[in-house]
Amino acid sequence: MSENLTLEKSEPAETVPTGEKLLEVSGLTKHFPIYGGFPIKRRVGAVQAVDGVDLTVHAGESFGLVGESGCGKSTTGRLITKLLEPTAGRISYRGQDITHASRKQLEPIRSEIQMIFQDPYSSLNPRQTVGTIIKSPMEINGINPAGGREARVRELLEIVGLNPEHYNRFPHEFSGGQRQRIGVARALALEPKLIVADEPVSALDVSIQAQVVNLLQDVQRELGIAFLFIAHDLAIVRHFSSRVAVMYLGKVVEVGDRDEIYNRPRHPYTHALLSAVPEADLTEEQDLSRERIRLAGDVPSPINPPSGCRFRTRCWKAQDVCASQEPPLVQISGNRSGHLTACHFPEDPTTEAREEDIVLDKALIALEEDLAVPAPAESPEDAKAEVSKEAAAETEVEVTKTVEAEATEEAAEAAEDTADEAETAEAEAAEADAEDTADAEVTEDATDAR
Ligand SMILES: Nc1ncnc2c1ncn2[C@@H]1O[C@H](COP(=O)(O)OP(=O)(O)OP(=O)(O)O)[C@@H](O)[C@H]1O
Incomplete structure (x- = not known):
């Protein structure tokens, strides 16, 4: 999608976030149990969707969370917004531990953390008018803005670029992009301090994605709202987020400010992800010399993830130690302050081209080897x-x-x-x-x- 984006010019990333620590997550873990057996069902395993994630989001900051499908990004978002209960770890919001907070305990801060969902088609109630959809969070939380709720809804519609006169229309009367704007208006209704946006544009038509990203960016800057922006598209995260965390199979493998992650990635997985991102402003010569890593094969199953470093089964640098010792997420030598990498054999701090392509698909290598060896003569x-x-x-x-x-x-x-x-x-x-x-x-x- 990146080639078709017409995004407004982004400002230089802040190297060190200045705002207060709004959200602090440490050792966050979510294992979904798997039950089997007959006639008595027993727990036979667990999907280790999120496994010991640490991250911090500062007030007014846009923090990006990227990774391939299935690596646990959405689950992390749902844990933070308390839509899921964590198996272990700690979530702290403005210094208050909310990990296992009850509904009642969450009441004072419920309105401050909002979520924008991926699918604008299923996330809006088709039987409610736009006015009702945007107004209901205010009703539930007993918020009465000066001038009344309806006036506030009309104001919000205008903020997100919709016609306030469409107050009484139903979701099916809007396009995907407009529906996502309604979702944004609903999230803004409670004047949140933190919005978790889970792939907010990936379900939209390419021509509409840039508009919604620009809207979110305006909202983030003008209203000073912190964003946890979840996406698999690195081009969008680069544009939108000043700090970025890269997730792989339930773990954060690298985190740092935008320029560090995009210009000096150290984790082989970050390299691989970046090599798949098309750069609009590369000349043909630059493009040819650009590093190409074909990250083939699927992410291993989170039910039985690899021991040690979880990326080792797809990593071209893996050695014995990678199987026996999990690399900690730390500031390795050569990294700037705040840039943490979890790898025993990190890449050099440069994104310069490699000599050759790296093919990580073991099945493909095995197939090529099989084809090279003549088949033994068959018995009748x-x-x-x-x-x-x-x-x-x-x-x-x-x-x-x-x-x-x-x-x-x-x-x-x-x-x-x-x-x-x-x-x-x-x-x-x-x-x-x-x-x-x-x-x-x-x-x-x-x-x-x-
Ligand atoms: N309710 C659930 N029960 C069991 N397994 C789940 C549940 N929700 C998610 N998972 C599994 O947890 C893992 C992480 O899923 P998650 O949706 O968080 O990944 P993701 O990175 O957001 O991927 P995507 O971008 O495809 O949504 C996946 O293997 C998924 O199948």
Whole structure:
């Protein structure tokens, strides 16, 4: 998406955050239990979604949390906003321990921590008007702004770039980008001090993403709200956040201010993530010399993560010690103040190009090796067994195809039934999308002109 972003110019990152410590998280852990067995279900394991995360967000700061899908970013966000109960660790908000705070104990600070969700389609109640959606946090928290709640809602709609006259409209009458603006207005209704934004633009059309990021940035700067900005897109985090933490398989592997992380990454995983980010302003020559690391293969299962360093199974520098000792997240030699890295064999503090590509996919290497070695001659028995295996596989494929064909027929019938209903809703959404896209083009033109 990065190539299509038309983001407003970002200001230089603050090296040392100046605000008070708003949120302090230490050793934060969430293990989701897995139950199995019959007839009596027992706990047979756990998904180690978040495992000992430490991070600090200062007042008014924008802090980015990045990593591949499944590394525990959303779970961290949900733990901080108290939508989930942690298995271990400590969450402190403005010096107050809220790790296991009850509903009643949380009441005074509930309004100060808000969340913006990834999917603007499912996060808004389709049966409520925009006015009701934005007003309800004020009602629940007994907040009565001067001038009344309705006036405040209209004001908020204006702040997020929506027409206050749309107060009585329903979510389906808005495009994705507009719905996310409604989500932002709802989060702002309680004048929060900290907003956890969980992938707030990844579900949006590319042409709309930049507008919503710019809106969030304006909100962050003008209203002085701290953000924990969760994303897998490093280009957006770079633009939005002054400090960044990189997560891998439930752990923070590197944290530091934006320029340190992007210009002097030390953890091999950060290098790999950055090598996948397209840079809009690179010349062709620079682009060719740029480091390319193909981080192939999937993140290992969080049910049984690798011992020691969790990245070692995909790391080109891994040695025996990486399997036996977990590297601590510390300021290693060569790092500036506040730049912490968890690695036994960190990269040099430079992002210069490597000599060759690094392929981390062991399965691919094994396949290439297999192809290079000529296959041993088959005995007649083996050949027969192979033929019957193939025949069995073919029968299985046939069965699957028949089931698939039946399922497709059924799906087609169902689709016909719903098509009429969907057509009306789609036409309305398309109209709204067209409005948004037009806005995006105007922004791009304006930027070009500048
Ligand atoms: N309620 C749950 N029960 C069991 N496992 C869960 C639950 N919620 C999340 N997980 C698992 O925890 C791990 C981390 O999930 P999480 O959603 O936090 O990752 P993420 O980095 O936000 O990924 P994504 O960007 O895809 O949402 C994943 O393996 C996920 O399957």
